[in-house]
Amino acid sequence: MKSKTIxxxxxxxxxxxxxxxxxxxxxxxPLSQKEAETxxxxxxxxxxxxxGGGSGVxxxxxxxxxxxxxxxxxxxxxxxxxxxxxxxxxxKETIVAYDALSVIVNNSNKxxxxxxxxxxxxxxxxxxNWKEVGGDDMQMVxxxxxxxxxxxxxxxxxVMNKKNYAASVLSMPATGAIVQSVSQTKGAxxxxxxxxxxxxxxxxxxxxxxxxxxxxxxxETAKNKTYPIVRPxxxxxxxxxxxxxxxxxxxxxxxxxxxIVEQVGYVPLSK
Amino acid sequence: MLSSxxxxxxxVLIVVFLFKEGIGLFNQKPVEPGYVIAINKNNKVKELSSVxxxxxxxxxxxxxxxxxxxxxxxxxxxxxxxxNYYSDEQIGDNMQNLGSCMSRLVDSLPNIIAFFPDKYxxxxxxxxxxxxxxxxxxxxxxxxxxxPTAKPSAQLGVLPLILGTLWVSLGAILLALPLGLAAAxxxxxxxxxxxxxxxxxxxxxxxxIPSVVYGFFGLVIIVPLIxxxxxxxxxxxxxxxxxxxGIMALPTIITISEDxxxxxxxxxxxxxxxxxxxxxxxxxxxxxxxxxSGISAGAILGIGRAIGETMAVLMVTGNAAVIPHSxxxxxxxxxxTIAAELGETSxxxxxxxxxxxxxxxxxxxxxxxxxxxxxxxxxxxHNKH
Numbered sequence: 322m323k324s325k326t327i328x329x330x331x332x333x334x335x336x337x338x339x340x341x342x343x344x345x346x347x348x349x350x351p352l353s354q355k356e357a358e359t360x361x362x363x364x365x366x367x368x369x370x371x372x373g374g375g376s377g378v379x380x381x382x383x384x385x386x387x388x389x390x391x392x393x394x395x396x397x398x399x400x401x402x403x404x405x406x407x408x409x410x411x412x413k414e415t416i417v418a419y420d421a422l423s424v425i426v427n428n429s430n431k432x433x434x435x436x437x438x439x440x441x442x443x444x445x446x447x448x449x450n451w452k453e454v455g456g457d458d459m460q461m462v463x464x465x466x467x468x469x470x471x472x473x474x475x476x477x478x479x480v481m482n483k484k485n486y487a488a489s490v491l492s493m494p495a496t497g498a499i500v501q502s503v504s505q506t507k508g509a510x511x512x513x514x515x516x517x518x519x520x521x522x523x524x525x526x527x528x529x530x531x532x533x534x535x536x537x538x539x540x541e542t543a544k545n546k547t548y549p550i551v552r553p554x555x556x557x558x559x560x561x562x563x564x565x566x567x568x569x570x571x572x573x574x575x576x577x578x579x580x581i582v583e584q585v586g587y588v589p590l591s592k
Numbered sequence: 593m594l595s596s597x598x599x600x601x602x603x604v605l606i607v608v609f610l611f612k613e614g615i616g617l618f619n620q621k622p623v624e625p626g627y628v629i630a631i632n633k634n635n636k637v638k639e640l641s642s643v644x645x646x647x648x649x650x651x652x653x654x655x656x657x658x659x660x661x662x663x664x665x666x667x668x669x670x671x672x673x674x675x676n677y678y679s680d681e682q683i684g685d686n687m688q689n690l691g692s693c694m695s696r697l698v699d700s701l702p703n704i705i706a707f708f709p710d711k712y713x714x715x716x717x718x719x720x721x722x723x724x725x726x727x728x729x730x731x732x733x734x735x736x737x738x739x740p741t742a743k744p745s746a747q748l749g750v751l752p753l754i755l756g757t758l759w760v761s762l763g764a765i766l767l768a769l770p771l772g773l774a775a776a777x778x779x780x781x782x783x784x785x786x787x788x789x790x791x792x793x794x795x796x797x798x799x800x801i802p803s804v805v806y807g808f809f810g811l812v813i814i815v816p817l818i819x820x821x822x823x824x825x826x827x828x829x830x831x832x833x834x835x836x837x838g839i840m841a842l843p844t845i846i847t848i849s850e851d852x853x854x855x856x857x858x859x860x861x862x863x864x865x866x867x868x869x870x871x872x873x874x875x876x877x878x879x880x881x882x883x884x885s886g887i888s889a890g891a892i893l894g895i896g897r898a899i900g901e902t903m904a905v906l907m908v909t910g911n912a913a914v915i916p917h918s919x920x921x922x923x924x925x926x927x928x929t930i931a932a933e934l935g936e937t938s939x940x941x942x943x944x945x946x947x948x949x950x951x952x953x954x955x956x957x958x959x960x961x962x963x964x965x966x967x968x969x970x971x972x973x974h975n976k977h
Contacts, residue, residue: 347935374935375934375935377935377937377939378935378939380938381938398624398938398941399624399625399626399627399709400624400625400938400941401938402626403625403626404938404940445650459825462826467911467932468739468740468741468933473741474741483649483670483743484650484651485646485649485650485739485742486739488737488738488739488752488913488914489914489922490912491826491910491911491912492910492911492912492924493907493910494906494907494928494931494932498811501811501812502811502815505815505816505819505827506819506826506827507825508825508826509826
């Protein structure tokens with residue numbers, strides 16, 4: 322009898338006090354941290370630990386069952402899907418927020434808008450001088466994120482029509498480094514998350530309809546979907562632990578959770 | 593005894609792990625696992641290299657004639673394009689008909705090249721599946737393009753990375769060696785005891801500054817400086833990396849060469865002075881020749897530090913994977929590549945293994961350097977007898 326009560330108490334304890342582990346993309350990390358903090362304030366029993374490491378690290382941890390939720394700034398890859406399938410761990414995918422990318426140039430640059438086709442030309446190395454897109458006679462210096470970042474992949478798929486980056490593109494380890502470099506290099510162009518832009522660099526307006534309309538990146542244009550360069554941020558979790566992680570995921574998707582999304586600088590899901 | 597055997601065991605385990613993962617690369621195909629590349633069965637082309645595949649999908653090769661086929665233009669297809677050919681009803685709610693749609697599509701378009709997951713490969717698939725060769729040693733070491741995430745076929749040429757690493761380290765040592773040597777001579781022979789007691793800890797402090805701080809300093813101070821001085825479009829260059837690494841290698845070079853110089857027997861110095869040689873003549877005719885092994889060991893250890901340095905280089909060299917033609921061009925080094933890319937790769941995948949193979953190369957380079965140091969310091973012992 323006694324052992325039974327202990328067992329039940331233990332079960333209740335574990336189900337309430339289920340320590341959740343969230344791991345993965347460094348882009349999603351600040352968001353998850355903030356969400357977890359506020360969630361734990363209202364749900365005293367909940368225990369959530371959030372760690373970064375990269376989208377690949379998170380998804381690999383999901384395969385090894387060392388994390389409950391994997392954060393990812395890119396869609397799961399085919400070989401990761403296959404590994405999850407081989408491990409007998411069906412999973413679910415949820416989009417928790419959007420991240421808008423803005424294309425930035427140096428403040429002294431005359432160019433203030435570009436079409437998608439021009440951006441493709443610039444990042445694949447076909448356009449090399451600013452005078453080809455209506456600027457001064459000045460060599461272009463193209464900055465990008467590291468090839469492994471979700472940002473890099475997304476930009477390639479959605480802006481560059483899946484073509485590969487030119488080898489001469491400079492790749493920087495962090496968004497902050499891109500802002501720093503663009504602000505001190507006259508001919509520079511780069512892309513960063515909307516949350517990171519500041520006065521030291523200039524945001525470009527972008528056109529996805531061959532130059533008919535140019536849209537400036539901002540929270541409003543990203544929210545009403547007129548700004549085109551917006552990517553989803555994902556949570557992946559195994560269906561087996563769905564019961565345990567669902568309350569937190571639901572919280573992130575709730576109105577309150579989405580308010581935090583906006584505070585952190587990402588674009589909330591539209592209802 | 594116990595602690596030293598544990599240490600050696602750990603080292604051996606790390607090396608074995610590194611090589612096990614790295615060598616696995618050469619058992620893999622550059623195409624993402626789970627995917628196939630198919631063409632129409634009447635197409636004469638049976639084989640494409642990894643580079644050709646990349647150029648086809650980048651639309652640099654647009655006609656089959658360029659890869660040994662007919663004079664027709666290539667029709668590119670990726671799975672997302674399926675909705676341009678078939679409606680959702682035709683594909684089915686759970687994509688159950690996707691396989692047969694793919695089969696029909698590849699059969700109906702004679703000039704198609706299709707890249708899609710093999711689970712949508714129909715049992716009665718009508719096209720030819722292209723054979724892609726495994727990654728070869730030649731592709732890996734002589735390839736000029738490093739685009740590990742390229743689809744459908746990854747480009748794993750490490751030549752620009754190896755050259756970039758060596759280039760930056762060479763620049764660093766050329767900058768650091770004269771400066772370090774001069775400082776060592778000053779500290780061991782010229783400076784008086786009081787100056788020495790202030791300078792020595794200061795120089796050793798240089799070794800204690802975290803490399804990220806060096807990197808940040810380089811990005812904010814040295815990079816704009818280089819850009820202005822040489823009037824370059826971009827300041828993130830090999831030279832910026834060399835300067836930062838040079839500063840980082842200085843304490844190693846100074847400390848080791850100074851120790852070697854101070855080890856010059858007093859009798860030799862005094863004999864030289866007694867013969868009427870000036871202080872300078874004594875320094876470069878007696879002290880430097882005597883301590884040359886120590887100085888070379890310091891220089892080589894300095895290079896070792898420069899080659900393995902990650903963070904500082906990652907921040908200042910621009911990391912463009914092109915073969916450097918001058919020190920004023922952006923370069924990408926091996927450690928920077930590993931640090932920047934490992935976090936996002938899928939565990940055990942092609943890219944992951946390629947990064948481990950890069951780690952092996954780096955290990956072999958530093959091993960070679962350490963053996964050289966060993967060889968030189970052994971020679972020093974012989975000299976003394």
